[in-house]
Amino acid sequence: xxxxxxxxxxxxxxxxxxxxxxxxxxxxxxxxxxxxxxxxxxxxxxxxxxxxxxxxxxxxxxxxxxxxxxxxxxxxxxxxxxxxxxxxxxxxxxxxxxxxxxxxxxxxxxxxxxxxxxxxxxxxxxxxxxxxxxxxxxxxxxxxxxxxxxxxxxxxxxxxxxxxxxxxxxxxxxxxxxxxxxxxxxxxxxxxxxxxxxxxxxxxxxxxxxxxxxxxxxxxxxxxxxxxxxxxxxxxxxxxxxxxxxxxxxxxxxxxxxxxxxxxxxxxxxxxxxxxxxxxxxxxxxxx
Amino acid sequence: xxxxxxxxxxxxxxxxxxxxxxxxxxxxxxxxxxxxxxxxxxxxxxxxxxxxxxxxxxxxxxxxxxxxxxxxxxxxxxxxxxxxxxxxxxxxxxxxxxxxxxxxxxxxxxxxxxxxxxxxxxxxxxxxxxxxxxxxxxxxxxxxxxxxxxxxxxxxxxxxxxxxxxxxxxxxxxxxxxxxxxxxxxxxxxxxxxxxxxxxxxxxxxxxxxxxxxxxxxxxxxxxxxxxxxxxxxxxxxxxxxxxxxxxxxxxxxxxxxxxxxxxxxxxxxxxxxxxxxxxxxxxxxxxxxxxxxxxxxxxxxxxxxxxxxxxxxxxxxxxxxxxxxxxxxxxxxxxxxxxxxxxxxxxxxxxxxxxxxxxxxxxxxxxxxxxxxxxxxxxxxxxxxxxxxxxxxxxxxxxxxxxxxxxxxxxxxxxxx
Numbered sequence: 001x002x003x004x005x006x007x008x009x010x011x012x013x014x015x016x017x018x019x020x021x022x023x024x025x026x027x028x029x030x031x032x033x034x035x036x037x038x039x040x041x042x043x044x045x046x047x048x049x050x051x052x053x054x055x056x057x058x059x060x061x062x063x064x065x066x067x068x069x070x071x072x073x074x075x076x077x078x079x080x081x082x083x084x085x086x087x088x089x090x091x092x093x094x095x096x097x098x099x100x101x102x103x104x105x106x107x108x109x110x111x112x113x114x115x116x117x118x119x120x121x122x123x124x125x126x127x128x129x130x131x132x133x134x135x136x137x138x139x140x141x142x143x144x145x146x147x148x149x150x151x152x153x154x155x156x157x158x159x160x161x162x163x164x165x166x167x168x169x170x171x172x173x174x175x176x177x178x179x180x181x182x183x184x185x186x187x188x189x190x191x192x193x194x195x196x197x198x199x200x201x202x203x204x205x206x207x208x209x210x211x212x213x214x215x216x217x218x219x220x221x222x223x224x225x226x227x228x229x230x231x232x233x234x235x236x237x238x239x240x241x242x243x244x245x246x247x248x249x250x251x252x253x254x255x256x257x258x259x260x261x262x263x264x265x266x267x268x269x270x271x272x273x274x275x276x277x278x279x280x281x282x283x284x285x286x287x288x
Numbered sequence: 289x290x291x292x293x294x295x296x297x298x299x300x301x302x303x304x305x306x307x308x309x310x311x312x313x314x315x316x317x318x319x320x321x322x323x324x325x326x327x328x329x330x331x332x333x334x335x336x337x338x339x340x341x342x343x344x345x346x347x348x349x350x351x352x353x354x355x356x357x358x359x360x361x362x363x364x365x366x367x368x369x370x371x372x373x374x375x376x377x378x379x380x381x382x383x384x385x386x387x388x389x390x391x392x393x394x395x396x397x398x399x400x401x402x403x404x405x406x407x408x409x410x411x412x413x414x415x416x417x418x419x420x421x422x423x424x425x426x427x428x429x430x431x432x433x434x435x436x437x438x439x440x441x442x443x444x445x446x447x448x449x450x451x452x453x454x455x456x457x458x459x460x461x462x463x464x465x466x467x468x469x470x471x472x473x474x475x476x477x478x479x480x481x482x483x484x485x486x487x488x489x490x491x492x493x494x495x496x497x498x499x500x501x502x503x504x505x506x507x508x509x510x511x512x513x514x515x516x517x518x519x520x521x522x523x524x525x526x527x528x529x530x531x532x533x534x535x536x537x538x539x540x541x542x543x544x545x546x547x548x549x550x551x552x553x554x555x556x557x558x559x560x561x562x563x564x565x566x567x568x569x570x571x572x573x574x575x576x577x578x579x580x581x582x583x584x585x586x587x588x589x590x591x592x593x594x595x596x597x598x599x600x601x602x603x604x605x606x607x608x609x610x611x612x613x614x615x616x617x618x619x620x621x622x623x624x625x626x627x628x629x630x631x632x633x634x635x636x637x638x639x640x641x642x643x644x645x646x647x648x649x650x651x652x653x654x655x656x657x658x659x660x661x662x663x664x665x666x667x668x669x670x671x672x673x674x675x676x677x678x679x680x681x682x683x684x685x686x687x688x689x690x691x692x693x694x695x696x697x698x699x700x701x702x703x704x705x706x
Contacts, residue, residue, distance in 0.1 A: 116526050117561060210505075253507040
């Protein structure tokens with residue numbers, strides 16, 4: 001019975017890991033880029049939101065600006081820098097995004113520094129009590145958002161021309177090009193979509209976890225773990241994987257011996273996932 | 289900071305205030321009219337500037353003080369050449385830098401050191417080299433259990449137990465939970481103190497060690513609140529404390545449990561950041577006097593920072609610690625014949641330091657000659673978060689840390705404590 005409260009406390013963050021993981025998978029499927037800068041792109045958006053709220057502008061504007069800034073950064077990198085690496089190895093393309101992450105960390109350091117800050121939404125004050133734990137509406141919102149975004153992306157991929165192009169690119173890039181899929185346009189669209197995901201995830205993490213650039217940047221790791229559980233392909237498995245990672249980390253809390261090290265849970269899960277699913281992931285990389 | 293340029297604006301304002309003579313002039317050394325021109329006295333320092341956190345505020349303040357001292361006559365006409373090195377939070381680099389400063393640069397003292405890794409790496413080397421470190425801020429246990437290393441701050445454990453003492457005496461807490469980082473000579477050491485004291489007093493206590501890098505503060509708080517304690521005592525960096533308090537407020541625990549913290553959360557930005565929900569409910573320990581205290585030496589520290597420091601140098605407890613270390617070094621060196629200042633004479637002078645007074649300390653600072661370890665700053669105050677500011681709510685109170693038995697016994701025999 002003592003585990004139930006922790007199940008609830010893990011839900012919110014798990015939902016954001018799910019959201020982030022799906023954002024990563026959408027981009028990877030369409031472009032073959034594993035975006036290490038996902039966390040940093042979201043973090044800078046969250047800082048922008050904090051800044052706008054600090055200037056006493058309305059919340060709606062702050063949220064809109066945050067997502068817009070994250071999307072713009074993602075778009076700019078995807079449209080202008082990523083294509084320069086498009087014919088290189090998957091590893092090189094992933095490392096390219098790492099450089100973006102480092103630049104963004106530096107920018108946040110210069111502008112905002114590392115002073116602890118709080119990003120708060122009105123939904124933090126509203127809650128439902130379940131198993132003696134307050135589940136705030138921010139966390140419920142995170143869950144709903146993750147669910148609806150996965151549905152939206154699934155629909156996009158299965159019902160639209162853009163989705164068809166994305167799926168074609170994922171299967172065979174060169175063949176798609178010969179068949180007339182406009183690669184650059186499709187890839188840019190994927191960067192925009194992942195930017196929106198990063199912006200939303202950054203806002204939620206800034207509220208639920210802490211508003212600190214470097215810290216949020218490295219929260220991409222649980223998201224990558226979730227994406228690996230989904231073999232960088234399945235949106236639903238990734239989403240469920242993300243949720244489970246968040247819950248697993250929380251559920252380890254009451255176990256005295258493991259509790260001090262529970263923050264390692266996402267890494268351990270990612271390692272196990274790589275070991276077990278490594279061969280299939282390898283196959284999916286070779287497609288490109 | 290309200291917005292990115294606040295620091296700049298504040299700096300400009302301070303500069304203008306100084307220029308207009310609104311502040312008292314900085315007082316350093318003999319306050320001679322002439323700058324020191326003699327042969328420099330080399331003093332070294334190692335600080336953790338780049339890495340997980342910036343600890344260099346201590347050496348920045350010490351540098352400001354030495355600059356002031358040099359401008360006002362130095363040590364009987366000899367200026368201090370203050371060499372500060374950044375160990376990058378890497379023990380190996382810390383050891384290399386110590387060798388450089390002590391062996392190559394021939395430093396006579398180490399002053400204002402503030403590093404998370406340096407004590408473990410260098411304490412033994414300093415002892416062998418016959419050099420004394422008057423450190424600013426020490427954090428892990430090694431800093432307080434070395435023969436040649438003395439800090440001006442109290443350290444996390446004493447500060448934590450200062451907070452616990454307040455919880456027991458003033459809040460009548462019967463059960464406490466200690467939350468510390470899962471770093472053996474920091475978190476475990478501090479929380480062990482809480483457990484020991486609780487055992488002595490027949491109270492219930494529980495320790496929770498956490499990874500400061502966890503994203504899930506809510507679970508940690510739920511775990512701490514599970515036993516329904518009267519008080520929760522935190523010993524974490526401010527960047528980890530704030531999210532924990534946010535999670536606690538989300539669960540409504542700010543209304544039912546008293547939260548206290550070691551001095552690591554005593555930063556001027558914290559009360560405003562955590563907000564009105566914590567007014568009267570979050571109490572921290574202070575290793576030094578109120579940062580805004582109007583007492584003479586605290587005002588002199590601020591004046592030195594304004595006249596000789598950078599406007600961007602933080603005016604925080606680390607800076608107070610560095611300023612004090614520099615002043616203690618100055619006092620020791622001033623007692624010597626300026627022609628006879630060597631590592632041996634300087635060390636001997638520091639060893640004999642006793643009754644160094646500053647209103648930034650609660651009690652006079654001393655080195656403790658012949659002692660295997662040093663920890664002079666064991667008397668602390670408490671402050672509570674209120675309306676976006678800290679309000680000092682206690683007088684200087686000795687920390688009830690059971691581990692201080694040897695220090696207290698020495699203070700009695702040496703006639704330092706009554």
